[in-house]
Amino acid sequence: MVVEGQLTRVMSAGTHTLSVDADAQLMLRFQAGEAECFDSLVLRHRKPLLHFIYRMVQDAGVAEELTQEAFLRVFLSRERYTVEARFTTWLYRIASHLTLNHIRDHRHERRSESLDQSGPDGEAPRDLPDRQPGAESGMLKEERLARVRRAVAGLPERQRSAVLMHKYQGMDYREIGAALRLSESATKSLLFRAYETLRAELSSLL
Amino acid sequence: MKCNTVRQALWENVGGEAEAQPAIRRHVAGCAACAEVAAQQARLHQLLDSWQPELELSPEFDLALARRIRVAEDRGTGWLAAARRWLAAPVGWNASMSLASIGLLGMLGVAVLMRPAQDARPVGGPATAQAGTVVRDLQVLDRDRDLIENFDLLSQETAPEPATRSEENQ
Numbered sequence: 001m002v003v004e005g006q007l008t009r010v011m012s013a014g015t016h017t018l019s020v021d022a023d024a025q026l027m028l029r030f031q032a033g034e035a036e037c038f039d040s041l042v043l044r045h046r047k048p049l050l051h052f053i054y055r056m057v058q059d060a061g062v063a064e065e066l067t068q069e070a071f072l073r074v075f076l077s078r079e080r081y082t083v084e085a086r087f088t089t090w091l092y093r094i095a096s097h098l099t100l101n102h103i104r105d106h107r108h109e110r111r112s113e114s115l116d117q118s119g120p121d122g123e124a125p126r127d128l129p130d131r132q133p134g135a136e137s138g139m140l141k142e143e144r145l146a147r148v149r150r151a152v153a154g155l156p157e158r159q160r161s162a163v164l165m166h167k168y169q170g171m172d173y174r175e176i177g178a179a180l181r182l183s184e185s186a187t188k189s190l191l192f193r194a195y196e197t198l199r200a201e202l203s204s205l206l
Numbered sequence: 207m208k209c210n211t212v213r214q215a216l217w218e219n220v221g222g223e224a225e226a227q228p229a230i231r232r233h234v235a236g237c238a239a240c241a242e243v244a245a246q247q248a249r250l251h252q253l254l255d256s257w258q259p260e261l262e263l264s265p266e267f268d269l270a271l272a273r274r275i276r277v278a279e280d281r282g283t284g285w286l287a288a289a290r291r292w293l294a295a296p297v298g299w300n301a302s303m304s305l306a307s308i309g310l311l312g313m314l315g316v317a318v319l320m321r322p323a324q325d326a327r328p329v330g331g332p333a334t335a336q337a338g339t340v341v342r343d344l345q346v347l348d349r350d351r352d353l354i355e356n357f358d359l360l361s362q363e364t365a366p367e368p369a370t371r372s373e374e375n376q
Binding site for chain 1: 213214217218243246247249250251253254256257259261263264267268270271274275278
């Protein structure tokens with residue numbers, strides 16, 4: 001049983017130096033009853049997962065809720081876990097499933113929100129500021145990033161999910177395909193279409 | 207090599223490794239359109255790289271997750287969840303099946319025992335049951351008529367009593 005204190009404990013292994021197999025081993029140890037292994041998995045993956053989900057939904061509050069939900073599903077599914085793929089593939093499959101369901105369930109709300117936007121660039125009001133290195137970050141860069149966000153948000157959900165896994169999570173075609181339940185060739189095709197769409201949408205910035 | 211094939215191959219290798227492949231490199235070198243696409247792809251990746259959300263986990267993240275887990279576990283500690291877990295346990299599968307069979311048989315037995323009481327009908331089926339209802343109604347009417355007649359007789363017999371009582375009161 002996980003108690004609140006355990007999740008906040010910083011473990012020495014909680015860095016990205018662990019190998020991929022170590023995640024699966026942590027999961028198996030957690031399955032065997034070592035609750036602290038779940039804490040390690042949360043510590044290792046919570047931030048990248050949060051960023052993935054945030055880029056999908058572009059809402060910080062929702063992203064955090066869905067991140068927690070994804071880890072809750074991992075916790076509750078521990079008895080059924082089998083090492084068939086990398087742990088991250090399984091984790092991102094859960095996260096993609098939750099996120100895509102959320103987007104579908106709230107599609108109408110987002111449409112009505114976008115109609116209410118008062119900004120000239122149509123930027124989502126709940127967007128967070130993005131990290132801008134250097135002193136020259138200003139309106140122009142913010143506008144460019146807003147366009148990137150809108151272009152990504154405009155992709156169909158599965159294409160968006162595939163691009164984000166590929167571009168920001170460093171997942172390869174096989175892993176993305178496993179997460180989205182697609183063949184490798186279908187994943188390549190999906191990514192190709194997504195990147196071509198982005199290139200067309202953002203051509204004036206390229 | 208077709209342009210579309212080259213462009214797909216270019217996308218497959220974000221770091222430009224595909225361009226190192228001789229066939230791809232030769233095509234890009236000789237095709238201005240594909241060379242422009244390759245350059246745009248590289249710039250697009252740079253543009254996408256610049257999107258790094260300044261997003262940190264809230265301080266309540268761990269607490270909220272722990273709370274969710276506790277709620278989910280509490281929800282799963284009822285007798286129904288316990289029964290489900292027990293039935294799902296691989297070790298107890300045979301025992302579970304045996305007990306489930308016994309339970310099913312027990313329920314069937316109860317159902318069989320209760321059936322005559324629920325379906326109790328006079329011999330002859332529904333038509334007889336309807337006739338029986340009418341007969342019962344007639345019997346009730348007869349009994350009521352007898353009661354009314356007897357009541358009248360009783361009234362007649364007891365009629366002088368009030369006078370007697372008044373005399374006694376006096």
